[in-house]
Structures are given as C-alpha cells and as structure tokens.
Amino acid sequence: xxxxxxxxxxxxxxxxxxxxxxxxxxxxxxxxxxxxxxxxxxxxxxxxxxxxxxxxxxxxxxxxxxxxxxxxxxxxxxxxxxxxxxxx
Numbered sequence: 001x002x003x004x005x006x007x008x009x010x011x012x013x014x015x016x017x018x019x020x021x022x023x024x025x026x027x028x029x030x031x032x033x034x035x036x037x038x039x040x041x042x043x044x045x046x047x048x049x050x051x052x053x054x055x056x057x058x059x060x061x062x063x064x065x066x067x068x069x070x071x072x073x074x075x076x077x078x079x080x081x082x083x084x085x086x087x088x
Contacts, residue, residue, distance in 0.1 A: 008043045010075045011054065014061045015040050021069045033060035 015026055026040035035053045038058045042049060073079050
C-alpha cells in the first residue's frame with residue numbers, strides 16, 4: 001500500500017527501529033500515536049489501513065523521532081527535518 005511516496009513497509013521499518021531504540025512494543029507506539037494498537041500487526045500481515053491512520057502514525061513517528069536515532073536514509077521524512085549524522 002502506497003501513500004504519496006510512502007509505503008506501509010516504511011511504517012513497519014520505522015516502528016521496528018524506534019521500538020528497539022526505546023525498548024517498547026508495536027502496540028505501545030501505536031497507542032502513543034493515537035491509532036489502533038493493531039495497526040502495525042495488520043501492516044505486517046499485508047493488510048491495509050486507512051489513510052488517516054497511516055498519516056497519523058507517520059506524523060507521530062516524525063514528530064517524536066529521537067535526536068539520537070538516525071532517520072533511515074531510504075525513507076522520506078515528512079517534515080524534511082535534517083537527518084542526524086550516524087555515529088562512527
């Protein structure tokens with residue numbers, strides 16, 4: 001499923017990175033984002049979601065992305081905030 005250049009796989013990758021960084025699960029991040037707690041599971045299963053849920057989740061990830069975690073180079077950042085340099 002694609003949304004304006006973004007793919008549902010991008011959400012999964014971002015959630016995986018942030019979950020590992022924060023030591024939190026998919027459901028916790030979805031709840032914090034204000035979307036249904038099963039959204040990431042549905043996307044992992046190849047099922048879809050509404051555009052509203054997708055954009056809300058992506059917006060939350062963008063707004064709450066930690067300074068000490070680099071945004072992946074292969075995923076366009078909605079806010080176009082600069083990506084932090086990777087530590088050597």
